[in-house]
Amino acid sequence: MKALLCEEPGRLSLVSRPAPAPGAGEVLVRIRHVGICGTDFHIFAGKHPFLEYPRVMGHELSGTVEEAPEGSRLKAGEHVYIVPYLSCGTCHACRKGLSNACQSIRVLGVHCDGGMAEYVSVPEANVVPTGGIALEDAAMIEFLAIGAHGVKRGAINAADRVLVTGSGPIGMSAIIFAKTRGAHVTVMDTRADRLAFATDRLGADAAMLADASAEAEAKRLTGGDGFDVVIDATGSARPIERGFGFLAHGARYVLLSVVRQDITFSDPEFHKREATLLASRNAQPDDFAEVVRQIEAGKVPTRALNTHRGRLEDGAALLVEWARPEAGVIKAILDV
Template sequence: MKALLLKGPGDAVVADVPEPSSPGNDEILLKVRKVGLCGSDLNSYRGRNPLVTYPRILGHELAATVAELNPRHPEWKPGTEVAVSPYTNCGHCASCMRDRKNACQFNQTLGVQRDGALTELIAIPADRLYRANLSLRELCLVEPLTVGFHAAARGRVTATDTVAVFGCGGVGLGAVSGAAFRGATVIGIDVDDDKLATARKAGAAHSINSSAGDLHAQLAELTGGRGPDVVIEAIGLPQTFRAAVEEVAFTGRVVYIGYAKEQVAYETRLFVQKELDILGSRNAQPEDFRDVIRMLEAKLFPVSEAITHTVSLAEAPAILAAWDRDPARFGKIMIEVA
């Protein structure tokens, strides 16, 4: 069968790989239909993902169809279309023992620590599948949106909160829609007007182009001088890591989704003076998948605007190279596998 194989940094090819061996007792054989690309895939292509080894089949955002029946799981009938959680958990580390399996110390994500979904067939444990009344491209958006939804959950966002989201790319849009789904007033912050327009369609009540004015003054005006109750950082730059702490309200919550690309120096008195909750957010929990599915089934997300490029598996190496050369030109890329 065909797969997109990343042989090394900058070297992606469509290659023949073995079909999955007989699925395990609790696995379901899936026919992969669509796979979305995200920033971690680009970092793997660039050789900047410290968690990936080569060669590696990429892909962890997938929509698939059940290919054959596993008699141990008759609820998953052939032809059922599903979204997939791409994570594993060990069951015995500190995170798993606290029922926060999304942060498992020994997690292996599809397409990163183990071969991923950019292939024709894949076997996935039954408890990682989610059915929904959604199109294939909507199913393919479920997993990336859960990352932002989980950040909103980590920030304990409620309908009484004003939430500022730094970065309105794929992950940031999930945070915008996740906070809006909880009833919050959301402020999207970015330097790209097109991304900000999409954020408004995803639920942002306000948007700020931080390159075109004083960010602090605009946030103060929108929040009555208090600052946002919650700030979600979805960019990963030292300056936005610091700005999250500087701009959040006293006794507010700051949620960091990604990693900063370099070390960050803070004015730490703000942590204490404001009595802040500083929170990390990693991957997603099952309830985040269920919330995203409900949101998408309610047609509350601008699917067409979020997906900017759709190509075939044969075209995947070329679009990875183009994305590497000019990342600003691309939003969500989807690969049609079957």
């Protein structure tokens, strides 16, 4: 089979290797579409802390069942998406139903080879029928599920004023799912084009530039109260720390971002607000199901989100091009 291999930082090659042989309880999936994630760009740039090279990247995956175990609920040719989090099923977190926080989790395309290839073999539990949605849309389910999980973690409801900081794909997914819950959503970013997309195409109610005026603008928008929920999707330590200043009394702060540095904040300010700080890691099966429901309901503008497409065979050159901010990528998909 063909596979796009990241041999070392900055070097991608289209290689030929044997197709995987499914083990007991595994499903062989013929990959059709691969969404490109910020994680993939970090791996390509050599910035990912939990990775060994060479690696076949790709964890936003959809395809068709090639081979299923005897007695499987799946059948050959069925359209499916893949949940890329391979959990152990036995650790403390898994026993509590928190498979997204498995103590021994492996993520396709990060801890083991992923789906930038013609085939991948994964446990049956990680293979889910797409229902009525298009296969190319199904390749976007995973990143959308991360936003849906963060919104769920924040217990967002229609009475909340929400601030999403960072309007990359993950921030956009948080905007989408906060809006499905009826919240009033403000988005903050350094890029005016992303802010315009968030308001024009995603339904964000307000936008503000992440410049020196942001604190004053937040006070104006909230009557001086601050936001009931702040969701950080910036992926940067200093904006995360700045986000504490936007919290209302009794607010929840959800960190979709993960950074390597320590995060500091003023304990007296945090304490007097009786604020809640929440980590949001990966996504759970009900988050994936929520994404499918909202796509089927027409609440997710998949065509607008998928700004760039290309072939797996051209992936080495395309990833270099798509990594440039000038390319204007929101979500790129490789067709296999």
